[in-house]
Amino acid sequence: MKYTIKSEKTVFDDHYKMIKAEVEYETFSGKSIETNKLAFERGDSVAILLFEKESNSILLTNQFRYPTCKNNSGWLLEIPAGSLEKNENPEDCVKREVMEELGYAIENPKQISIFYNSPGASTERAFLFYAEVSKQDKTGEGGGLSTENEDIQLVKINISEIKTRLSQFKDAKTILALQWFLLNKI
Incomplete structure (x- = not known):
């Protein structure tokens, strides 16, 4: 056609x-x-599901999201994510975003999917990754960039809680990543 x-x-x-x-x-x-x-x-984006081995936990961000205020939310638990810079490789971008948001240095993130967030309205593609980290990989402060007015909290959720808490998540990329984890890693 x-x-x-x-x-x-x-x-x-x-x-x-x-x-x-x-x-x-x-x-x-x-x-x-x-x-x-x-x-x-809005350009393309990256997101990553991080599993911390020692704590047996998924690492999430908790941050303010203005568009969710319309539905009386404001803060969302999400996997780390961010926008690709012009001519930036998605793998390099996801490494940068994880360091900025959570302070972890990651190596060899595995790409698990590329998808459109809202194909009826947006040109944005999301590159979704997975990586495992150790507590020793936390080499930076995290918390987001003050130049971007970010205030990001690190939240760890034990993998034993994923199934029971899945319906509480409101972010599509996070739900998709957690479902992938349940199907492929547990």
Whole structure:
């Protein structure tokens, strides 16, 4: 099946961009549809599920997330994550993010998935990784970058609690990563 992007223009450009496109695409019945679509462009991201061997725990971040305030939340438990810089390798990015957020130095993260967070609205792809760490790998302070106004708390959850607590998580990448862990590591 074919599609044509007839035009694209930026309709919002601040920290992120919103693009409006005129597109034409074939339907499953063989006809075609012409329509306007919007796409939120925020760039690609990385995320990682970290397992600390000595404590038998998953390492999570607890941080303020403004968009969740609409639903009276504010703070979310999540796996470490962040945005790829221009021309940055996803593996290098995930290593940088783990050090910034939790203070752990990681080696050889294993990529377990690449997925779209919200394909009906956003161009963002997420590169999901897994790594095992030791307490000795905690070589940095963590807590996020003050230049980005981050205030991140490290939270350890024993793997014995994952199944019973899974429904309490509200972040899709974290739920996906924990389900992967349950299927592949336990």
